[in-house]
Amino acid sequence: MDTSAPVRILTVCTGNICRSPVAERLLQAGLDQVVPGGFQVSSAGTRALVGEPMQPISADIVRTFGGDPEGFAARQLTPRILRGVDLVLTMTSGHRGEVLQLDASLLKRTFTIREFARMLDVLAQRASGTDSRPAVESSPGALPGSNASDDDARLAANAALWRGLPARAAGVRHLSLPADSADNDIVDPYRRAPEVYREMEDQLAPAIVSILRHARLNAPVPGTAPQSP
Numbered sequence: 001m002d003t004s005a006p007v008r009i010l011t012v013c014t015g016n017i018c019r020s021p022v023a024e025r026l027l028q029a030g031l032d033q034v035v036p037g038g039f040q041v042s043s044a045g046t047r048a049l050v051g052e053p054m055q056p057i058s059a060d061i062v063r064t065f066g067g068d069p070e071g072f073a074a075r076q077l078t079p080r081i082l083r084g085v086d087l088v089l090t091m092t093s094g095h096r097g098e099v100l101q102l103d104a105s106l107l108k109r110t111f112t113i114r115e116f117a118r119m120l121d122v123l124a125q126r127a128s129g130t131d132s133r134p135a136v137e138s139s140p141g142a143l144p145g146s147n148a149s150d151d152d153a154r155l156a157a158n159a160a161l162w163r164g165l166p167a168r169a170a171g172v173r174h175l176s177l178p179a180d181s182a183d184n185d186i187v188d189p190y191r192r193a194p195e196v197y198r199e200m201e202d203q204l205a206p207a208i209v210s211i212l213r214h215a216r217l218n219a220p221v222p223g224t225a226p227q228s229p
Contacts, residue, residue, distance in 0.1 A: 016045025
């Protein structure tokens with residue numbers, strides 16, 4: 001595998017027109033700011049309305065948070081789409097089960113987006129303690145500044161961090177369990193009142209913020225070399 005290849009993240013819901021497109025576009029916009037070229041975020045649906053655009057209220061939510069909803073078309077989740085994905089973030093526990101029915105090898109790389117965000121919050125709390133260590137370390141003799149080789153090293157360091165992240169996150173799952181298992185899920189607003197879209201936003205936005213915060217706090221700087229996950 002090309003160690004500097006973008007980290008591939010897939011978001012999954014049912015129709016791929018309400019929830020997962022919002023997660024896709026907002027994660028992509030935020031991650032592009034942190035590590036340009038470091039991530040490729042896409043989405044799919046377990047029962048997708050193939051070819052349909054994002055729902056208008058979902059598109060408005062994307063715009064509100066600085067993303068771009070244009071050019072979106074829903075697609076059906078398939079084993080081919082799952083091939084080579086580094087991290088799958090589903091909108092419900094049910095979607096996680098459907099992903100694993102298609103590709104059981106993704107067991108340790110598939111989470112609901114809310115549970116994954118809580119795990120990252122736990123990792124962040126641990127990193128603030130005395131046993132923390134940097135996610136990446138400067139390579140011997142690294143020079144400041146940015147050039148082609150620095151960019152490749154930065155992308156490789158980022159990829160190494162994120163490809164090892166699912167295992168680290170799963171290691172603190174027991175510390176991030178919700179009081180109610182329903183708190184792992186994002187409500188489906190399709191064909192429902194605008195208030196349900198607001199509920200979806202209220203559930204999804206904090207999870208996205210936690211993921212982007214983790215990316216920002218652990219972003220490699222020019223002149224860093226990747227560590228083994």
